[in-house]
Amino acid sequence: MRxxxxxxxxxxxxxxxxxxxxxxxxxxxxLLAQVLRGLRDRNQxxxxxxxDVIAGCGSPIGEQGSAIGRxxxxxxxxxxxxxxxQIHRFCSSGLEAVNLAAAKIQSGxxxxxxxxxxxxxxxxxxxxxxxxxxxxxALAHKIHFVPQGIAxxxxxxxxxxxxxxxxxxxxxxxxxxxxxxxxxxxxxSVMPVVDSIGLPLLEAxxxxxxxxxxxxxxxLRPAFTAAGEMGFDTQAILKYPEAGKIEHVHTAxxxxxIVDGAGAALxxxxxxxxRLGLKPRARIRACASVGTxxxxxxxxxxxxxxxxxxxxxxxxxxxxxxELNEAFAAVVLLFMEEMAITHDLINVNGGxxxxxxxxxxxxxxxxxxxxxxLERRDLETGLVNxxxxxxxxxxxxxxxxx
Numbered sequence: 237m238r239x240x241x242x243x244x245x246x247x248x249x250x251x252x253x254x255x256x257x258x259x260x261x262x263x264x265x266x267l268l269a270q271v272l273r274g275l276r277d278r279n280q281x282x283x284x285x286x287x288d289v290i291a292g293c294g295s296p297i298g299e300q301g302s303a304i305g306r307x308x309x310x311x312x313x314x315x316x317x318x319x320x321x322q323i324h325r326f327c328s329s330g331l332e333a334v335n336l337a338a339a340k341i342q343s344g345x346x347x348x349x350x351x352x353x354x355x356x357x358x359x360x361x362x363x364x365x366x367x368x369x370x371x372x373x374a375l376a377h378k379i380h381f382v383p384q385g386i387a388x389x390x391x392x393x394x395x396x397x398x399x400x401x402x403x404x405x406x407x408x409x410x411x412x413x414x415x416x417x418x419x420x421x422x423x424x425s426v427m428p429v430v431d432s433i434g435l436p437l438l439e440a441x442x443x444x445x446x447x448x449x450x451x452x453x454x455x456l457r458p459a460f461t462a463a464g465e466m467g468f469d470t471q472a473i474l475k476y477p478e479a480g481k482i483e484h485v486h487t488a489x490x491x492x493x494i495v496d497g498a499g500a501a502l503x504x505x506x507x508x509x510x511r512l513g514l515k516p517r518a519r520i521r522a523c524a525s526v527g528t529x530x531x532x533x534x535x536x537x538x539x540x541x542x543x544x545x546x547x548x549x550x551x552x553x554x555x556x557x558x559e560l561n562e563a564f565a566a567v568v569l570l571f572m573e574e575m576a577i578t579h580d581l582i583n584v585n586g587g588x589x590x591x592x593x594x595x596x597x598x599x600x601x602x603x604x605x606x607x608x609x610l611e612r613r614d615l616e617t618g619l620v621n622x623x624x625x626x627x628x629x630x631x632x633x634x635x636x637x638x
Contacts (some may be wrong), residue, residue: 331599536629
């Protein structure tokens with residue numbers, strides 16, 4: 237089996253996911269097309285050599301639907317021969333695009349693939365695509381369906397994480413993200429989004445709140461109390477009676493932000509990279525996705541990480557840095573506890589609590605963040621991971637190339 241290498245990656249800033257957000261005026265096709273153009277231009281790519289564009293999207297409907305990978309290729313003026321597709325695994329869609337691209341390279345089906353993702357949450361609200369998981373009463377009864385926020389509060393309740401624990405983690409995320417931007421850690425991998433005449437609309441992540449502290453977070457109301465009172469607390473307790481009573485401890489301040497954004501990575505064989513003058517930056521060492529309990533739902537990062545480590549023949553101690561999507565603070569606290577890793581090894585530049593979670597794009601974005609940080613610190617290996625709706629998890633291990 238051949239190796240798959242990451243040659244480059246690029247992302248947009250994350251814009252606030254509401255009508256007044258800086259990226260609301262940009263269609264998701266154009267948002268992704270700008271990233272594809274940026275990736276092409278700075279690598280001087282002959283796009284006719286790209287054999288697929290795989291686009292992750294969390295709500296593949298309306299202007300984000302209909303194989304947006306192909307639409308974005310056309311909008312970006314890629315060669316007409318470049319096909320595009322769209323994949324959907326909830327929050328890990330962008331990372332699954334990377335993993336599928338790697339599999340195509342490793343199997344010999346392709347030599348050069350763009351893995352990407354996009355989400356315009358200000359234009360296509362989360363959950364717009366519907367589906368049986370959230371709307372079929374028979375399935376909901378069978379699996380004890382609860383919304384993700386209730387699942388996050390259930391994890392916190394079962395593990396004894398307090399509101400203060402979650403808020404403290406959230407403050408660190410804000411501080412780390414602000415410090416990373418101030419120090420220029422994102423500079424080489426974030427491209428400005430421009431309007432139709434080329435003027436910048438957004439050049440940096442819009443949702444960061446650098447003045448956040450424990451006092452300001454303490455004033456926020458729990459976000460999921462009302463959903464719990466609608467009957468979802470009862471559903472969760474029927475499945476997990478040991479919880480007793482769900483403690484609603486997640487708020488808008490210790491959960492991921494709703495944002496717009498897009499990202500992409502260029503993945504291929506070493507041989508083709510040499511032909512094109514592209515230097516491999518990292519090898520994709522292993523990938524894994526798992527299913528977990530759909531009620532607890534957000535516990536997939538640990539088993540997916542362990543499966544990826546097993547596939548790579550590695551142990552936890554072989555990983556230099558971790559990047560886990562901060563869907564909710566309890567997700568990261570659970571992962572650190574179960575994997576026995578310290579906070580100084582994970583999300584060192586902040587995460588989605590500070591910068592936001594553009595669902596279909598987040599996976600490829602944080603893969604790039606991890607790679608950049610490995611290079612900056614001259615470290616070798618990293619593991620990127622996301623919890624996933626309906627009870628799943630996705631992980632990818634990368635190793636810097638010589």
